[in-house]
Amino acid sequence: MAEFLIYADNHFPPDGEPELQASLRSRERERAGELRAAGNLRRLWRRPGTTGWIALWEAPDATELHDQLASLPMFPYLDITVEPLATHPQER
């Protein structure tokens, strides 16, 4: 399994429909729970002052990583950057 840092800005509009937003958040939490249970979503942080997040992710490769990220219900509203991580000699 490879490790990645994922940076996500959330640009759901401030005047978006509250019901849509509530639905997305609920389903997002559910899907994230599945990815956490599967060992892909290892850590999740809030970027303070924003609705975005940073995650430590594990996936076999970038292709499966993309499929997992694209399965998030909020995905259409996310601006995502992926940073691949290499194991540091000190942790080998």
Add this chain to the structure above:
Amino acid sequence: MAEFLIYADNHFPPDGEPELQASLRSRERERAGELRAAGNLRRLWRRPGTTGWIALWEAPDATELHDQLASLPMFPYLDITVEPLATHPQER
């Protein structure tokens, strides 16, 4: 208590509803007053020529800081950057 510099751009749309804007501003001022009274919002400046602001903030950590920032009524319209500050040796 940790100190942070908070930079906020305000992107409430120029053609937004004046009543919504007035309501947000009024509630924003009230909430800011509470955070000032609680010792969190230490200083607040206007960035000249903009509707954004810079604040010197104190909070126990980034998690409570986020909750305080997200409690601002204008939060959905703010683009916020957080800069953590360390005490300088000269002020220890």
Add this chain to the structure above:
Amino acid sequence: MAEFLIYADNHFPPDGEPELQASLRSRERERAGELRAAGNLRRLWRRPGTTGWIALWEAPDATELHDQLASLPMFPYLDITVEPLATHPQER
């Protein structure tokens, strides 16, 4: 304890003295080991293709964080950026 992501570019010069570099690396590994044992340096990754690294760090606040980072023997050659992390609601 607060969490931070630490990004470090290493600009030790390519034509620097090999002995100095070897000494710095050896002492860096030793000091990192101490910080890892103390629970501050939680994870360490190599940014692939570079001599820099990314770390997940825990410290009481930014002031102690700075002292820990400045205690790294390689510190004078590092260009460090600190990103504060807030606990995400899903992990509370």
Add this chain to the structure above:
Amino acid sequence: MAEFLIYADNHFPPDGEPELQASLRSRERERAGELRAAGNLRRLWRRPGTTGWIALWEAPDATELHDQLASLPMFPYLDITVEPLATHPQER
């Protein structure tokens, strides 16, 4: 008195003469103390992970601000950015 945020990166070279660096630091601390006593240097923070700093400064105008900053012994090694601050309506 006008308020400014001052951002300073310090690029004293890692392989600079230790005696010069020690002398600069000592004189820098002394001069900063004078500026603090005079009411110009209001707050000083370390940017965590760096040798740079952020200051809240008060000066009659940008011209005197420059003269004060240029009086710092470390000035030739500082890369400084000045951000002017306006009083926020909530603090008037």
Add this chain to the structure above:
Amino acid sequence: MAEFLIYADNHFPPDGEPELQASLRSRERERAGELRAAGNLRRLWRRPGTTGWIALWEAPDATELHDQLASLPMFPYLDITVEPLATHPQER
């Protein structure tokens, strides 16, 4: 009086109401005339190829500068950057 360079991008939408735009422009010209007469707006240039402008401005400080800029009828559509200027030794 302090001097500032003011950079303004104008993002009035291309498909905005022509009557609103005409009204804003007319009132903008009038207000600019007042600020010029008062000695605040010293010079005004068009940035070629844009609807934005650059101005050399004089104001007692950044707080009054902000109030003057915010009094421009076009202000809600302007993206403004303020650069403080210090008197050069050659002009003292």
Add this chain to the structure above:
Amino acid sequence: MAEFLIYADNHFPPDGEPELQASLRSRERERAGELRAAGNLRRLWRRPGTTGWIALWEAPDATELHDQLASLPMFPYLDITVEPLATHPQER
């Protein structure tokens, strides 16, 4: 095997020793040949007007990718950026 785009700027100094440069280039070509034979270095392009290059690289993961890049004799003089690639649905 995962695919990556590798961007490398080469900052060997213009006034560097010609013999060192010739030696590095010769060994670089040899090592690149090995990586090409091993199926890691798939394509190599010159960025026109520069001494840098872009490569399409295959490696099991970012950790082995890093080791391969760090094995290039010119590595200490390269400023490398790694972009992970996911298989596009049209090529699955």
Add this chain to the structure above:
Amino acid sequence: MAEFLIYADNHFPPDGEPELQASLRSRERERAGELRAAGNLRRLWRRPGTTGWIALWEAPDATELHDQLASLPMFPYLDITVEPLATHPQER
């Protein structure tokens, strides 16, 4: 035939009409197939975490390249950057 790297961000709006999006995707896949068959679209990758892509493209020159890119049904929603590639001495 010259080689180019093509970077495309896709900014089809999250709340765009699903039927339009489905139609565009279907026609995009068809047109891409033609360009692949013609030897212009050599490789296509998904940028992980995004709806954008990177392609290795061959075209006689930038003018025909543009015509081919502009023939993509999704073209009005793409933000494209073109990077020309030179053959590396090692591949001559």
Add this chain to the structure above:
Amino acid sequence: MAEFLIYADNHFPPDGEPELQASLRSRERERAGELRAAGNLRRLWRRPGTTGWIALWEAPDATELHDQLASLPMFPYLDITVEPLATHPQER
């Protein structure tokens, strides 16, 4: 006559009215033809992969240059940058 390089991004919206776009393009071509005939628009290139363009322009000065650019029917949808050019000693 002074020479300028003009960079124009075109942000006419993808879902803009086709009739308006067709009309703008037709009038744009006509106006460009006049400016070409007058000796102002010397060369015009398409930036490959975009709807923007680069032009080599001649005008007596930046003020007339602006008036010419602002006379383009597409001007409200263009994001223009102007780069002044000096005659190179080799062409004097």
Add this chain to the structure above:
Amino acid sequence: MAEFLIYADNHFPPDGEPELQASLRSRERERAGELRAAGNLRRLWRRPGTTGWIALWEAPDATELHDQLASLPMFPYLDITVEPLATHPQER
């Protein structure tokens, strides 16, 4: 005469020879005085906190502007950006 804003960063090294620096400054002031007397250098400001400057310059065109800037004794140490200015309709 055309107007330009000139931004100059000064990167004379902190450990440069004091005599050279003193000589450059003295000759710089003399040459600037000539350009001021000739009506080219209209205003000169210090960027506060730096050794750089901003100038309002008048020259027949960019070619003569370049020759004037290149005549400054400090020119080899300056990093200069030129912004052409158009007369604003309000000042015609």
Add this chain to the structure above:
Amino acid sequence: MAEFLIYADNHFPPDGEPELQASLRSRERERAGELRAAGNLRRLWRRPGTTGWIALWEAPDATELHDQLASLPMFPYLDITVEPLATHPQER
């Protein structure tokens, strides 16, 4: 023949050997003359206020373009960016 815009920053050091600089300039002018005579270097401009230049270049493709640029004696001191140009429909 394809057209390209070439941007070159020149970072020959201010304290470089005057004889080397003179020699480079002389040979640069000679080589540029050959490339001009061959129809590759079509136009050459000075970026005002700098020692860099912009050129309109014609070459069969990016590979030959690179070889021509790398043949400039000043090449090791140039930081070059290449922008490919497509023929605009108005010039076809």
